[in-house]
Amino acid sequence: MSDRAVVVGAGLAALRGAEAMREAGFSGPLTIVGAEPYRPYDRPPLSKHVLAGEIQADATTLPSSLGADVDWRLGSPVTRLDRESRTLHRADGGTLLYDRLLIATGTRARAWPNPHEGRLSGVFTLRGRDDAAALRAALAAGPRRVLVIGAGFIGCEVASLCRQLGLPATLVEPGPTPLGRVLGSAVGAFIGAMLEGRGVDLRSGSEVEWLEGEGGRFVRAHLTDGTRIDADVAVIALGAVRNTEWLDGSGLSADPGGVDCDAAGFVLDTEGQPDPRIAAAGDVARFPHPLYGGRRVALEHWSHAVMQGTHAGQLLAGAKPASPYAALPTFWSTQGDVVVKSAGLTEGADAVAFTQGEPGSGRFIAVYGRAGRCIAAVSVDSARWLPAHAELVAAGAPFPPQGAAADRPSRGIMVLAPGFP
Amino acid sequence: MPDATLLDQVKDFANRADPYPIYAKLRKNPVSRQDDGTESGTWVAATHGTIASLLQDPRVSSETLPPADRPRTGNPLTDLIVKPLKDWMMDRHRVFIFRDPPDHDVLRASVMHQFSRARIQAMRTRSERLVADLLDEKRDAREIDAVDDLAYPLPVTVICELFGVPREDEPKFHGWATQLATALEPDSLSDTEIRAANSRTFDAIGGYMADLIKEKRRHPQDDMLSGLANEATPEGAKMGDYDLVATSILMLVAGHETTVNLITNGLLTLLRHPDELERLRQDPGRAPRLIEELLRYEPPVQFRTRKTLSSIDIAGVTIPEGADLVLLLASGNRDAAMFPDPDRFDPDRTGTRHLGFGGSLHYCVGAPLARFEAEAALTALARRLKAPRLIEDPPPYRSGAALRGPEHLRVAIDGIV
Numbered sequence: 066m067s068d069r070a071v072v073v074g075a076g077l078a079a080l081r082g083a084e085a086m087r088e089a090g091f092s093g094p095l096t097i098v099g100a101e102p103y104r105p106y107d108r109p110p111l112s113k114h115v116l117a118g119e120i121q122a123d124a125t126t127l128p129s130s131l132g133a134d135v136d137w138r139l140g141s142p143v144t145r146l147d148r149e150s151r152t153l154h155r156a157d158g159g160t161l162l163y164d165r166l167l168i169a170t171g172t173r174a175r176a177w178p179n180p181h182e183g184r185l186s187g188v189f190t191l192r193g194r195d196d197a198a199a200l201r202a203a204l205a206a207g208p209r210r211v212l213v214i215g216a217g218f219i220g221c222e223v224a225s226l227c228r229q230l231g232l233p234a235t236l237v238e239p240g241p242t243p244l245g246r247v248l249g250s251a252v253g254a255f256i257g258a259m260l261e262g263r264g265v266d267l268r269s270g271s272e273v274e275w276l277e278g279e280g281g282r283f284v285r286a287h288l289t290d291g292t293r294i295d296a297d298v299a300v301i302a303l304g305a306v307r308n309t310e311w312l313d314g315s316g317l318s319a320d321p322g323g324v325d326c327d328a329a330g331f332v333l334d335t336e337g338q339p340d341p342r343i344a345a346a347g348d349v350a351r352f353p354h355p356l357y358g359g360r361r362v363a364l365e366h367w368s369h370a371v372m373q374g375t376h377a378g379q380l381l382a383g384a385k386p387a388s389p390y391a392a393l394p395t396f397w398s399t400q401g402d403v404v405v406k407s408a409g410l411t412e413g414a415d416a417v418a419f420t421q422g423e424p425g426s427g428r429f430i431a432v433y434g435r436a437g438r439c440i441a442a443v444s445v446d447s448a449r450w451l452p453a454h455a456e457l458v459a460a461g462a463p464f465p466p467q468g469a470a471a472d473r474p475s476r477g478i479m480v481l482a483p484g485f486p
Numbered sequence: 487m488p489d490a491t492l493l494d495q496v497k498d499f500a501n502r503a504d505p506y507p508i509y510a511k512l513r514k515n516p517v518s519r520q521d522d523g524t525e526s527g528t529w530v531a532a533t534h535g536t537i538a539s540l541l542q543d544p545r546v547s548s549e550t551l552p553p554a555d556r557p558r559t560g561n562p563l564t565d566l567i568v569k570p571l572k573d574w575m576m577d578r579h580r581v582f583i584f585r586d587p588p589d590h591d592v593l594r595a596s597v598m599h600q601f602s603r604a605r606i607q608a609m610r611t612r613s614e615r616l617v618a619d620l621l622d623e624k625r626d627a628r629e630i631d632a633v634d635d636l637a638y639p640l641p642v643t644v645i646c647e648l649f650g651v652p653r654e655d656e657p658k659f660h661g662w663a664t665q666l667a668t669a670l671e672p673d674s675l676s677d678t679e680i681r682a683a684n685s686r687t688f689d690a691i692g693g694y695m696a697d698l699i700k701e702k703r704r705h706p707q708d709d710m711l712s713g714l715a716n717e718a719t720p721e722g723a724k725m726g727d728y729d730l731v732a733t734s735i736l737m738l739v740a741g742h743e744t745t746v747n748l749i750t751n752g753l754l755t756l757l758r759h760p761d762e763l764e765r766l767r768q769d770p771g772r773a774p775r776l777i778e779e780l781l782r783y784e785p786p787v788q789f790r791t792r793k794t795l796s797s798i799d800i801a802g803v804t805i806p807e808g809a810d811l812v813l814l815l816a817s818g819n820r821d822a823a824m825f826p827d828p829d830r831f832d833p834d835r836t837g838t839r840h841l842g843f844g845g846s847l848h849y850c851v852g853a854p855l856a857r858f859e860a861e862a863a864l865t866a867l868a869r870r871l872k873a874p875r876l877i878e879d880p881p882p883y884r885s886g887a888a889l890r891g892p893e894h895l896r897v898a899i900d901g902i903v
Contacts, residue, residue: 421544422588449847451544460799468796468807470544471586 068093071153071161073143074169075099078347078374082167084130085378096133096161099353100142101196105342109367111197112222118205122198146315165381166214168324168345172305182276187283188299191219204230205303212286213376214273216243218398225401235266235294237273240486248443250484251417252431259427261344263401305365307349323351323363330377330390354391357410366396393459406448408455409441417483418465421450430454434464493520494531497887503833503880509817511614516801524735526809534818542846545796551584552675559680569699574663579728581736583848593733597851600713609644613862616640621844621870626900632895636748641859645741649734650709662691663742672791695731696842745856747786749863754895755784757876759831767868773861778832783831788890790815815841872900
């Protein structure tokens with residue numbers, strides 16, 4: 066009998082998973098189900114080159130080694146999983162049977178809490194290809210001002226990009242600094258200064274109370290402190306929500322934080338037992354990370370989607386995975402002309418040390434420590450030093466890093482409280 | 487007298503023609519201490535992984551030159567006042583291959599800004615013309631010396647034209663460049679005679695360059711030296727005169743002493759692999775991949791030296807603080823963990839990450855130029871030499887172990903088409 070394999074999701078992790086299955090020798094029927102009508106595409110360029118107008122949103126399709134022997138079912142999401150009959154139900158009423166299943170449904174942008182305001186023309190989120198194309202069109206129309214709500218990575222990228230395009234931009238963030246949740250306010254303060262230096266109107270410690278429309282068009286935002294900001298475009302950048310609702314009732318251990326996996330990559334049921342027919346990968350997969358004491362994490366990183374997708378594909382094909390399921394997490398973010406890169410997880414850090422460059426100049430390395438060990442490193446416009454620091458993190462080297470090195474800050478290594486909320 | 491270490495054998499001129507078996511022995515320990523009579527010793531990194539890691543480690547410094555110490559003249563005024571001042575100025579204006587960030591970055595950025603795409607493209611076309619002319623001159627010959635007839639004059643002319651050095655002054659540079667290139671050989675750092683000769687040479691070429699820079703300020707031309715002397719980078723960086731003199735000397739020396747080896751090693755390798763020579767003759771489109779493989783297989787710069795600023799734990803050993811480091815690039819290029827069947831010359835390798843141009847922040851500034859020049863030279867040699875045969879194998883080598891290549895490469899031919 067020839068096993069049927071189904072991949073639910075059609076993003077980067079899904080594609081790499083399907084390719085790995087084929088490369089590992091799985092030759093049975095292979096179906097890929099996607100909610101959007103597109104073949105897998107690359108997301109990082111959406112908030113950068115596509116918004117800048119350098120490439121079209123449809124130029125982001127990922128290259129693939131998959132052949133014609135793949136059944137693409139695009140444009141309708143899976144709404145329910147029945148593990149007993151090994152059946153997937155789709156929104157368009159169709160069903161699919163599986164013997165091996167890869168869950169890679171990823172995340173979606175968190176919507177503006179007031180749906181009526183969120184539907185105003187001129188209000189955008191940024192997650193998919195269509196989102197990027199629509200927002201690009203709005204930016205190209207020359208708005209009076211762009212309001213970005215939320216100073217996470219996407220929010221900071223959009224705000225810096227608007228400045229590069231010469232558009233006035235206001236960035237509203239309830240926390241004390243941009244990127245505070247991921248990088249802490251000590252590093253976030255330097256990022257904030259850099260954004261302000263590039264002309265972003267940064268409103269830290271502020272919250273948007275409501276979005277005002279006129280004739281169905283967004284015209285201004287009202288902050289909780291009474292301030293009004295006139296703008297034609299609002300970008301809601303409040304983070305991502307994991308797509309796990311379709312797993313309700315499946316008996317799998319899943320919630321808005323992801324679907325749980327064991328250390329090998331198989332998903333767990335609510336009893337904690339792995340289902341050997343189902344693996345998960347990418348943003349949606351929550352797994353115990355060996356480098357972080359087995360803490361369960363779900364990582365929204367590009368390189369992670371590649372590695373974990375490949376691993377899960379090999380696993381489902383019955384091959385011994387050559388790709389790690391849990392490597393050192395890394396990501397990057399391009400904010401205007403500045404590249405921020407990171408290795409490791411900053412969560413739980415009790416101190417941060419500025420070890421290279423000059424923090425005040427917007428070019429530096431920050432190393433995060435926990436209980437005297439290096440757990441993460443972040444580079445701002447100095448990516449060349451990151452690999453060396455990634456090795457310190459992977460080795461759990463003593464924190465703060467000691468001794469002389471090139472490009473140390475002129476006043477020596479500065480150690481601060483990281484300032485996580 | 488301690489036994490000759492493997493590093494001593496690398497430096498030994500007797501092994502110049504084929505140092506690769508020694509590298510293979512060194513790779514048995516990814517990083518090894520080589521006794522050099524000092525307490526810390528010299529540490530050699532010989533595998534791809536350890537070299538790549540150390541190249542990007544901020545605890546590894548390129549500031550390896552000992553403090554300047556010009557020879558005394560016997561004239562008290564000179565020795566007590568002028569000499570310390572000159573030494574001090576020299577130390578503060580080292581060329582950027584011997585400097586660390588952040589200073590390094592400012593100097594390198596100025597050069598990269600002038601190394602524009604348009605300039606490099608123009609030099610590509612120019613290289614093809616120069617190669618054609620040089621080979622035309624030997625049209626009736628039945629023997630050529632690939633070094634004197636092509637591999638040396640081509641890059642020299644290219645770098646002089648790029649910088650705007652008058653062609654008639656070029657012969658002066660020949661001796662200066664050869665002398666200053668010894669600064670990349672490890673023993674020159676401790677040899678007082680070589681250091682004294684380098685100081686004198688630096689003064690001579692420095693005086694020449696200072697005059698030329700003045701001229702470029704008065705009458706700017708469309709060349710890199712005029713650009714460096716008169717224009718700032720978009721970030722506003724502009725070199726002072728001491729840095730400008732040092733940097734232009736570096737570029738001219740690099741242009742004289744490295745690409746020559748790439749071209750000569752290239753022709754030598756092709757003559758040893760006649761099937762590859764024939765394939766290149768039939769398909770010049772193979773040149774780019776062939777040149778990448780050459781940069782792996784016979785790189786012009788075999789190793790670079792560094793110093794540790796702190797102790798470093800790597801590959802099971804601890805390199806102490808203040809130790810001399812040798813990053814054996816040419817050995818990393820023969821590491822089977824990165825390149826299957828590493829001693830085989832195979833231009834069809836895919837995904838090679840060779841260390842032929844170094845790596846990380848000191849990655850060769852002139853890499854695109856070197857690639858174009860080698861492509862122009864090797865494709866023309868393959869196409870135009872009739873029945874080329876090596877007269878001596880191995881050929882005689884130049885003295886350098888770091889900058890390694892044949893002194894002459896005599897090739898018998900039936901003519902040049």
